[in-house]
Amino acid sequence: MIKINKKPAALIYPVPAAMVSCGSTPDEFNIITIAWTGTINSVPPMCYVSIRKERHSYDIVKRNMEFVINYSTKDLVREADFCGRKSGREYNKFKEMSLTPLKGEKVNSVIIAESPINIECKVTEIKELGSHDMFLAEVVNIQVSEDYIDKSTSAIKMKHQDLMAYSHGKYIQLGDIIEQAGFSIKSKT
Numbered sequence: 394m395i396k397i398n399k400k401p402a403a404l405i406y407p408v409p410a411a412m413v414s415c416g417s418t419p420d421e422f423n424i425i426t427i428a429w430t431g432t433i434n435s436v437p438p439m440c441y442v443s444i445r446k447e448r449h450s451y452d453i454v455k456r457n458m459e460f461v462i463n464y465s466t467k468d469l470v471r472e473a474d475f476c477g478r479k480s481g482r483e484y485n486k487f488k489e490m491s492l493t494p495l496k497g498e499k500v501n502s503v504i505i506a507e508s509p510i511n512i513e514c515k516v517t518e519i520k521e522l523g524s525h526d527m528f529l530a531e532v533v534n535i536q537v538s539e540d541y542i543d544k545s546t547s548a549i550k551m552k553h554q555d556l557m558a559y560s561h562g563k564y565i566q567l568g569d570i571i572e573q574a575g576f577s578i579k580s581k582t
């Protein structure tokens with residue numbers, strides 16, 4: 394395999410294209426699509442979103458110190474793209490995309506009813522990094538659609554075929570399961 398060196402860039406893909414909702418009153422409700430997001434700790438469960446200061450959502454998240462990560466599905470790809478192209482300064486994105494704002498369970502921030510998984514987060518720290526500020530947050534509640542719950546065990550059952558990711562300028566539908574994690578060390582007897 395011949396490798397070519399390229400200049401440093403943000404090139405860790407695939408990542409989510411999460412619709413992050415914010416705001417605790419209808420006049421400030423907003424949605425921003427975020428690719429720079431991920432898990433950073435298991436106990437307590439913590440995650441981050443990185444937001445440029447110039448985004449309308451930046452001030453809303455900073456003021457409320459809360460946000461909600463709403464899973465994007467293949468059926469919500471148009472909504473996710475729109476929320477990542479237009480600003481809440483000019484558009485009510487809930488109205489434009491016919492999305493339903495509901496109040497979070499453990500946060501005052503809004504959630505997107507149509508998204509199957511809503512991860513409610515409280516900001517613990519804001520780190521200035523350069524182009525973006527990183528909002529570190531603790532996950533305080535998760536709302537999961539019944540469709541994503543195994544009826545017999547009550548465990549979360551991801552519907553991978555319905556989910557989408559973002560990779561190098563493209564939205565990708567997640568596909569088939571290749572293997573169960575841990576399969577490489579399982580005995581074959």
Ligand SMILES: Cc1cc2nc3c(=O)[nH]c(=O)nc-3n(C[C@H](O)[C@H](O)[C@H](O)COP(=O)(O)O)c2cc1C
Nearest residue numbers: 426427428429444445448449450477478479480481
């Ligand atoms: C797929 C995708 C991923 C994005 N990821 C980020 C991100 O991680 N951080 C960020 O600040 N902006 C990101 N953006 C840009 C914002 O979503 C976009 O500027 C949006 O219009 C800001 O909305 P607001 O002004 O209402 O906050 C992304 C856009 C798209 C389409």
